[in-house]
Amino acid sequence: MNILIVRLGALGDVVHAIPAAAALRGAFPAARIDWLVERKHRDIVDLVTVVDRVVPLEGPKVSAWSAVIGDLRRVSYDIAVDFQGLLKSAVLARASGAARVVGFSIWHLREKTARPFYTTTHHRPHGGVEGEHVIRKNLALLRAIGVDTEEVAFPLAPVESPALAALRAHLTGPFALINAGAAWPNKRWPAERFGEVAAFLRDARGLTPVVLWGPGEETLARAVIDASSGSAVMAPATRVADLVALSRAASLVVSGDTGPLHIATAVGTPTVSIFGPTNPVRNGPWDPQDITISRFDQCGCHYDRRCHRSTWCLADVATLEVNAAVQRRVATPGASRG
Numbered sequence: 001m002n003i004l005i006v007r008l009g010a011l012g013d014v015v016h017a018i019p020a021a022a023a024l025r026g027a028f029p030a031a032r033i034d035w036l037v038e039r040k041h042r043d044i045v046d047l048v049t050v051v052d053r054v055v056p057l058e059g060p061k062v063s064a065w066s067a068v069i070g071d072l073r074r075v076s077y078d079i080a081v082d083f084q085g086l087l088k089s090a091v092l093a094r095a096s097g098a099a100r101v102v103g104f105s106i107w108h109l110r111e112k113t114a115r116p117f118y119t120t121t122h123h124r125p126h127g128g129v130e131g132e133h134v135i136r137k138n139l140a141l142l143r144a145i146g147v148d149t150e151e152v153a154f155p156l157a158p159v160e161s162p163a164l165a166a167l168r169a170h171l172t173g174p175f176a177l178i179n180a181g182a183a184w185p186n187k188r189w190p191a192e193r194f195g196e197v198a199a200f201l202r203d204a205r206g207l208t209p210v211v212l213w214g215p216g217e218e219t220l221a222r223a224v225i226d227a228s229s230g231s232a233v234m235a236p237a238t239r240v241a242d243l244v245a246l247s248r249a250a251s252l253v254v255s256g257d258t259g260p261l262h263i264a265t266a267v268g269t270p271t272v273s274i275f276g277p278t279n280p281v282r283n284g285p286w287d288p289q290d291i292t293i294s295r296f297d298q299c300g301c302h303y304d305r306r307c308h309r310s311t312w313c314l315a316d317v318a319t320l321e322v323n324a325a326v327q328r329r330v331a332t333p334g335a336s337r338g
Contacts, residue, residue, distance in 0.1 A: 004072065004080040006093045008057060009041045010183070011240070011259030012283070013134070015154075015266050017083045018048055020138040022153040022287070024081075027049035027146075034075065036068070043240035044263070049155040057092070065092070072096040075091050081144060082118070083138050090114035102144050108137070108306060120144050133286055152286065154196040154266040161245030163236040167210065167321055171233070177246060177264070178232065179255035180224050181217040186307040187256045189274045191220055191316050195227020196319040197254055197326065202231035204323075205330055207251055209292040210235050212243070252330055257283060265290065270332070272325045276314040289332050291325040293317055 003024055007017040024033055032052050034119035035045050039056040045183040046054055055071060058064040073096065080098035082089050085108070093101045095115040103109070103118035115121070120145035124276070135152055159211060167175075178201075180194045209232040213221035225232045239244065243263050247253060253264040253271045257278050264271050265285040273292045277299050287323060296302070299313035307313070 001029055001074055001079070002077045003028065003031050003033045004055075004075075004077045004093070004096050005033065005035040005051075005083065006080060006089050006097055007083040008036065008038045008086075008092075011041055011044060012257070013084070014041050015259070015262040016134045017138055017297040018154050018156070018266065018284075019080075019135050019152045020142060021048055021050050022155050023139055023142055023147055023149045023151065025155075026149065026151075027142075032075075033249055034071070034072075034077075034110060036096075038086050040317075044244075047156045047159065047241065047244060049157050068092070069095045080126055081145070082114070083141065083142065085109040085111065085114055086115045087117075088109045090117035093117065094120060094309070100145070102141065104137075104141060114159065132282065133284075134282055135286060138287075143326060156267065159245050161242045161243040163238045163242035164245045164249055166236045167246070171208055171210075174206075174207050174251045175210050175252070176201050176252040176254065176262070177212055177250045178209050179212045179253065179258060179260045180220055181212070181214055182256045182258040184277070184305040185300060185306065186277050186312065186314070187258065187275075189256055189317060191223035192227040193317075193319045193322070194224045194254070195229075195232065197322050198224060198228035198232040200319075200323045201254075201326065202228075205252075205326070207330075208233065210246070210250075212238065212246075214238075219244075247324055252326065254326065261285070271320065272329050274322065276312075277304055277307075289329070291329045292322060293325055 006151040034053040035051045036055045042056045077098035078332040079100045080093040080096050082103040085104050101118050102120045105121045106115045122141050182188045201207045201209045211221045212235045213222045228279045247269045248267045256260040256274050271290045275294040279296050280294050296311040301307045
């Protein structure tokens with residue numbers, strides 16, 4: 001059997017689809033399982049040990065689509081499963097030539113125009129979607145092809161990390177990761193407050209705060225460090241594989257709703273997270289021991305990239321509230337890796 005997973009992006013959403021890939025491998029151990037993903041997000045899929053081949057979509061141009069469709073059609077897939085629910089992902093799943101194209105029912109699609117491209121959908125009771133984690137939603141979709149499991153697994157390969165090696169060369173003892181960046185401006189808690197949390201991590205918990213940064217975020221990371229009273233250090237430049245390794249080695253991760261948070265939860269690192277326009281019940285950490293500080297109920301800009309209200313929902317998240325959450329999470333039995 002040949003199976004195609006379609007989950008193009010973004011990083012956190014790709015991470016949330018990994019348990020479904022693991023479930024497919026468990027149900028069909030001899031199958032060929034390929035994963036179609038946007039090139040910029042392929043690094044995390046390259047680490048998924050249950051996937052046989054990563055098929056990168058190189059870009060939005062017609063030439064890129066034509067090339068990837070030609071590549072997919074050479075395989076003769078029996079099943080293509082679209083975990084994205086967008087028109088573009090549904091079109092690509094259908095264009096793969098798979099005999100069956102599986103997607104969410106029209107009630108649970110992000111773009112309703114995707115529905116005509118599916119041959120099979122899994123019906124779920126209308127309503128209640130916001131109260132279900134996207135990982136569970138992905139696993140439930142597999143019931144359409146006879147795979148019924150609740151197991152959440154993240155089969156990610158061990159990695160060699162130059163960034164972790166460089167950090168260890170200059171750092172002794174346990175450390176915590178702080179991630180202040182996010183693609184959406186209204187997901188970003190203020191840098192100076194992250195800096196205050198960094199000082200608390202050092203003074204109260206004995207953890208060296210290591211500030212992560214991605215492309216275009218170096219200035220933001222330095223602002224966190226400047227506000228940390230000399231407590232925090234800058235992380236080396238990181239690839240996705242480095243984020244996996246750093247998270248595995250860290251005692252704690254403090255972050256907003258963004259890719260590094262979801263990588264940390266995937267590898268089992270304790271987390272404290274700060275959510276505003278997105279629902280942590282649907283998108284947040286799934287370990288019940290992890291602590292999420294949420295303003296989703298008060299937010300008037302649900303799933304909007306920019307706040308368009310006079311009052312920003314994350315503005316009232318105080319440093320003391322996050323520090324208290326850190327104290328509780330690190331004190332949880334079995335939580336600390338120090």
